[in-house]
Amino acid sequence: MSVTVRFAPSPTGRLHIGNIRTAILNWLFARKEGGRFLLRFDDTDLQRSKEEYVVAIREDLQWLGLSWDEEARQSDRTARYDAVAEQLKAAGRLYPCYETADELDRKRARQLARGLPPIYDRTGLKLSDEDRQKLESEGRVAHWRFRLANTEGADSLTPLPTLINWIDVIRGEQTVDVGSLSDPVMIRADGSYLYTFTSVIDDIDLGISHIIRGEDHVTNSGVQIELFNALGATPPQLGHHSLLVAADGQALSKRLGALSIASLREDGLEPMAVVSHAALIGTSDPVEPHTDVAELVELFSPSKISTAPARFDPAELATLNAKLLHELPFSMVADRLKGLRIETDEAFWNAVRGNLEKFDDVKEWWSVVAGTVTPVIEDAAFATRAAELLPPEPWGGNTWSEWTKAVKEATGAKGKSLFHPLRLALTGREAGPELKVLLPLIGRPRALARLQGQAA
Ligand code: GLU
Numbered sequence: 001m002s003v004t005v006r007f008a009p010s011p012t013g014r015l016h017i018g019n020i021r022t023a024i025l026n027w028l029f030a031r032k033e034g035g036r037f038l039l040r041f042d043d044t045d046l047q048r049s050k051e052e053y054v055v056a057i058r059e060d061l062q063w064l065g066l067s068w069d070e071e072a073r074q075s076d077r078t079a080r081y082d083a084v085a086e087q088l089k090a091a092g093r094l095y096p097c098y099e100t101a102d103e104l105d106r107k108r109a110r111q112l113a114r115g116l117p118p119i120y121d122r123t124g125l126k127l128s129d130e131d132r133q134k135l136e137s138e139g140r141v142a143h144w145r146f147r148l149a150n151t152e153g154a155d156s157l158t159p160l161p162t163l164i165n166w167i168d169v170i171r172g173e174q175t176v177d178v179g180s181l182s183d184p185v186m187i188r189a190d191g192s193y194l195y196t197f198t199s200v201i202d203d204i205d206l207g208i209s210h211i212i213r214g215e216d217h218v219t220n221s222g223v224q225i226e227l228f229n230a231l232g233a234t235p236p237q238l239g240h241h242s243l244l245v246a247a248d249g250q251a252l253s254k255r256l257g258a259l260s261i262a263s264l265r266e267d268g269l270e271p272m273a274v275v276s277h278a279a280l281i282g283t284s285d286p287v288e289p290h291t292d293v294a295e296l297v298e299l300f301s302p303s304k305i306s307t308a309p310a311r312f313d314p315a316e317l318a319t320l321n322a323k324l325l326h327e328l329p330f331s332m333v334a335d336r337l338k339g340l341r342i343e344t345d346e347a348f349w350n351a352v353r354g355n356l357e358k359f360d361d362v363k364e365w366w367s368v369v370a371g372t373v374t375p376v377i378e379d380a381a382f383a384t385r386a387a388e389l390l391p392p393e394p395w396g397g398n399t400w401s402e403w404t405k406a407v408k409e410a411t412g413a414k415g416k417s418l419f420h421p422l423r424l425a426l427t428g429r430e431a432g433p434e435l436k437v438l439l440p441l442i443g444r445p446r447a448l449a450r451l452q453g454q455a456a
Pocket residue numbers: 008009010042195199211212213217
């Protein structure tokens with residue numbers, strides 16, 4: 001079977017680490033199976049959907065390197081939804097209801113008070129044409145519910161336990177009892193469609209083979225399978241991944257603003273760190289940085305995705321980002337370094353990458369080798385002696401050890417008391433990349449000046 005999956009965000013906000021995980025799992029699945037990955041904007045909620053979010057979602061996906069093969073927008077497809085709605089109305093699967101939200105609340109409260117499940121009582125199904133006319137003449141406008149197939153016969157209105165089963169590609173055997181659910185509203189009184197409805201029509205029309213989404217949609221899947229069946233379509237295979245929780249186990253939802261992809265990008269995180277993290281948390285694979293997405297494609301399998309909530313800790317992402325930078329080869333950063341006006345070669349990058357947490361930290365180390373440093377001199381006599389012993393250029397891989405050997409012999413300093421003052425003088429910093437590699441990059445004139453206490 002050819003694989004087609006979709007990522008279907010509602011453009012009502014920015015993408016965050018939680019929904020990007022859904023996108024990445026779908027994307028990896030498509031690439032692994034040689035299939036297609038579609039981007040669908042679920043923008044039927046016209047009040048909350050905004051064009052700026054459509055643009056931002058595309059930008060975020062592009063930044064992460066998640067290219068899509070086709071784009072669809074629900075707001076372009078109203079005519080198709082209208083046609084399907086007419087078909088389901090004619091078949092008696094969509095029926096009009098007239099209760100207000102308040103009336104429904106009161107009904108539920110009464111049911112609960114009597115110890116009954118708060119399921120919609122299908123009053124709408126009992127209305128005659130005259131009843132409807134009367135309600136409409138009072139100014140009421142119908143909303144439409146989908147009649148779940150959960151009764152003994154079409155005439156009975158009393159729902160019976162009705163199990164919808166599927167083998168979830170992530171969670172294994174799944175069951176939803178649609179006998180315990182209210183007939184869901186599919187068309188609001190203002191004529192707008194609910195996502196449950198439009199999504200199924202799109203999934204049919206776009207040939208979606210697998211729906212991979214969060215486990216908050218499991219119950220929805222029971223209803224949607226009924227809708228696929230009502231439309232004579234075979235439901236796609238379903239996979240529901242667990243949701244992200246904060247490191248303390250609490251829901252992430254409140255903190256998601258800070259975890260938007262835009263804010264991670266502004267914080268200077270590497271896209272491949274975000275992708276690696278989102279692809280691997282909550283799976284049986286170790287959460288490690290991958291510089292090449294092909295490795296993540298290779299690793300991906302729905303069966304590796306855990307059903308337990310995946311814990312997201314921003315500190316872990318920061319660590320992963322640093323680890324990724326420490327591994328990045330010069331060839332992958334040469335252009336970015338040029339963009340920062342760092343005209344350098346592999347030796348500099350290899351010397352400093354192990355000290356970076358964010359890519360931009362490289363600017364600091366570039367200023368140490370090619371800019372101005374205010375040296376820290378704790379013992380002027382020691383520094384002067386070390387300056388006198390600086391060997392003549394050219395400098396190379398052995399310069400540091402030859403020079404420090406000479407300084408050690410001349411001053412008697414060794415270990416930390418030899419190396420630490422030299423580091424403070426040469427770099428103005430307590431810690432940093434190996435001086436063996438930095439020293440030749442700093443060069444003799446700067447090293448000499450710094451040892452003499454001059455900013456250079
Ligand atoms: N727009 C829906 C959401 O963001 C899509 C769910 C689905 O993948 O079907 O929750």
